[in-house]
Amino acid sequence: MKNIEVAELLNEIADYLEFADDTYRVRAYRKAALVIEGLSEDIGQVWKDGKLEELPGIGEGIAKKIDEFLKTGKLEYIDDLKKKTPVDMEGLGKIEGIGPKTILKLYRELKVKDVKGLEKAAKQGKIQKLEGLGPVAERNILKSIEFARKTKERVPLGFALGSAEEVATFLKKLKDVERVGIAGSTRRMKETIGDIDILATSKNPEKVIDFFAKMPNVADVLAKGATKSSIRLREGIQVDLRVLDDNIFGAALLYFTGNKEHNIILRRIAIEKGLKLSEYGLFSNKTNKVVAGRTEEEVYKKLGMDYIEPEMREDEGEIEMAQHHMLPKLIGYNDIKGDLQMHTKWSDGNNTIEEMAIAAKKLGHEYICITDHTGKLAIANALDEKRINEQRKEIDKVNKKLSGIRILQGVEVNIKDDGALDMPDKVLKELDIVVASIHSGFKNPKEKITKRMVKAMENKNVDIIAHPTGRLITKRESYDIDLDAVFDAAKKTGTIMEINSYPERMDLRDIHVRAAVKAGVKLVISTDAHNTDQLHFIKLGIGTARRGWAAKNDVINTRRLKEMMNLLKGR
Ligand code: DGT
Ligand code: CA
Ligand code: CA
Numbered sequence: 001m002k003n004i005e006v007a008e009l010l011n012e013i014a015d016y017l018e019f020a021d022d023t024y025r026v027r028a029y030r031k032a033a034l035v036i037e038g039l040s041e042d043i044g045q046v047w048k049d050g051k052l053e054e055l056p057g058i059g060e061g062i063a064k065k066i067d068e069f070l071k072t073g074k075l076e077y078i079d080d081l082k083k084k085t086p087v088d089m090e091g092l093g094k095i096e097g098i099g100p101k102t103i104l105k106l107y108r109e110l111k112v113k114d115v116k117g118l119e120k121a122a123k124q125g126k127i128q129k130l131e132g133l134g135p136v137a138e139r140n141i142l143k144s145i146e147f148a149r150k151t152k153e154r155v156p157l158g159f160a161l162g163s164a165e166e167v168a169t170f171l172k173k174l175k176d177v178e179r180v181g182i183a184g185s186t187r188r189m190k191e192t193i194g195d196i197d198i199l200a201t202s203k204n205p206e207k208v209i210d211f212f213a214k215m216p217n218v219a220d221v222l223a224k225g226a227t228k229s230s231i232r233l234r235e236g237i238q239v240d241l242r243v244l245d246d247n248i249f250g251a252a253l254l255y256f257t258g259n260k261e262h263n264i265i266l267r268r269i270a271i272e273k274g275l276k277l278s279e280y281g282l283f284s285n286k287t288n289k290v291v292a293g294r295t296e297e298e299v300y301k302k303l304g305m306d307y308i309e310p311e312m313r314e315d316e317g318e319i320e321m322a323q324h325h326m327l328p329k330l331i332g333y334n335d336i337k338g339d340l341q342m343h344t345k346w347s348d349g350n351n352t353i354e355e356m357a358i359a360a361k362k363l364g365h366e367y368i369c370i371t372d373h374t375g376k377l378a379i380a381n382a383l384d385e386k387r388i389n390e391q392r393k394e395i396d397k398v399n400k401k402l403s404g405i406r407i408l409q410g411v412e413v414n415i416k417d418d419g420a421l422d423m424p425d426k427v428l429k430e431l432d433i434v435v436a437s438i439h440s441g442f443k444n445p446k447e448k449i450t451k452r453m454v455k456a457m458e459n460k461n462v463d464i465i466a467h468p469t470g471r472l473i474t475k476r477e478s479y480d481i482d483l484d485a486v487f488d489a490a491k492k493t494g495t496i497m498e499i500n501s502y503p504e505r506m507d508l509r510d511i512h513v514r515a516a517v518k519a520g521v522k523l524v525i526s527t528d529a530h531n532t533d534q535l536h537f538i539k540l541g542i543g544t545a546r547r548g549w550a551a552k553n554d555v556i557n558t559r560r561l562k563e564m565m566n567l568l569k570g571r
């Protein structure tokens with residue numbers, strides 16, 4: 001159904017007509033957009049039946065445009081309008097608080113054409129003199145421009161999640177707050193975050209908003225209303241808060257969790273059932289009464305489907321699966337029993353083996369594997385054979401000393417240019433677990449780098465391939481590797497693929513996990529922690545696994561130690 005797309009198109013036309021000062025037609029297009037958005041039938045069907053003009057508010061002119069758009073996916077008229085309009089509507093429209101009317105005014109009075117011109121006018125103090133704008137609006141425009149510039153770069157989930165949890169915890173301290181929920185991409189555990197969205201329920205919204213805007217780590221209050229507010233935290237990320245009534249918490253959480261495409265489909269399904277879904281609840285069209293809204297579960301149920309976990313809400317087929325009760329049961333955040341990649345002072349880490357073990361035990365782990373770097377890597381302090389033997393003695397000692405956690409000895413070994421490893425097999429075969437990874441030759445052609453990795457996987461001592469694509473979210477693209485071939489090899493050789501939870505890595509990433517699961521490849525979720533605090537990263541990896549639809553069974557370190565070890569190759 002294309003109803004929402006068509007409605008959006010008509011609204012966009014209206015924005016441009018606003019600029020052409022064509023009030024009559026602006027109104028006509030906005031009204032037509034409303035009619036189509038609220039339509040219960042498929043606009044495509046109405047069109048096929050040749051009945052567009054029978055809809056209220058749709059005359060010959062608008063019908064023709066819908067016809068062209070549905071036929072070709074394009075509309076010449078809007079391209080013409082864009083060309084004729086002397087300003088960058090799209091760019092300016094993204095600045096908070098600026099709509100088509102203001103854009104028109106800014107152009108007429110100040111000749112502002114784009115964001116650059118807007119910034120210049122604001123800095124010269126020209127905007128505050130315009131009727132209906134004033135000094136506050138001018139300041140907000142500057143803030144918004146600066147912010148748009150800053151947040152072009154999205155923040156890795158690992159940084160945003162901590163901030164979001166801090167804000168949520170802080171809000172819960174206020175007595176007037178009933179429930180708090182993190183929404184948006186943070187709740188969906190997307191690998192990078194644009195801004196943090198938080199919901200709170202209260203009978204006293206203004207008090208909550210005040211409390212929020214006065215949190216100690218707020219750098220800037222960007223907007224403050226009766227029930228919503230946006231702030232920027234000192235660490236640079238924006239947080240949007242909405243305060244609402246407790247009995248619509250579920251509907252609001254659903255709406256503000258997104259993603260947008262998922263929401264659009266849910267709204268469409270609601271319409272097909274004679275219902276209307278919004279952030280205020282699920283309503284019956286006939287009686288206008290709420291039929292669900294207190295919890296998300298209730299809303300999904302009334303829409304005729306199973307509950308969908310937030311990490312799956314990406315319009316990737318999850319809704320159909322939910323309608324047919326075919327969703328997989330995802331791995332849970334408490335399912336991990338151990339962490340199989342971490343570094344200590346023996347190579348480039350900051351803590352001792354004992355400190356890592358104690359911290360891991362506190363997190364509830366039953367086992368860990370120490371995987372310090374080997375060979376002639378640029379990393380300082382990489383292990384040679386002699387130091388591996390010394391480390392074995394220390395691990396034995398700590399294992400004797402501590403109870404309730406088992407420390408395994410592993411290494412992170414480098415895959416060399418020819419696919420050989422930088423530590424001889426006779427050393428590797430004495431270790432509990434061998435993790436292999438590529439740390440050089442990132443620019444190799446696809447065929448070569450794929451061959452290197454596959455060759456390493458064919459080594460019967462290599463249990464796990466770490467961070468299989470080598471990307472760093474904010475710094476480096478993945479190397480060009482044929483993951484299908486790698487997953488094939490993983491199945492043939494019984495090699496485990498790692499989901500590396502380190503915030504900048506998140507590697508495998510969500511879509512790769514989904515492909516690996518489909519291919520029947522076994523996974524491990526590890527942190528690659530270089531100090532005790534980083535052991536917490538495990539939840540980022542679990543989130544990624546969930547976004548890739550992985551079940552508990554797909555991940556080897558959900559098993560008790562012995563069972564997990566039995567899943568490693570050659571055992
Ligand atoms: P981000 O912040 O870029 O990482 O991504 P999100 O998904 O957090 O997006 P955001 O913050 O713009 O909005 C939060 C959620 O609110 C979004 O996932 C779905 C919902 N939402 C926002 N705008 C719209 C909209 O125009 N239509 C619908 N249906 N939902 C929207
Ligand atoms: Ca967001
Ligand atoms: Ca937001």
Ligand code: ZN
Nearest residue numbers: 412437466467
């Ligand atoms: Zn590594």
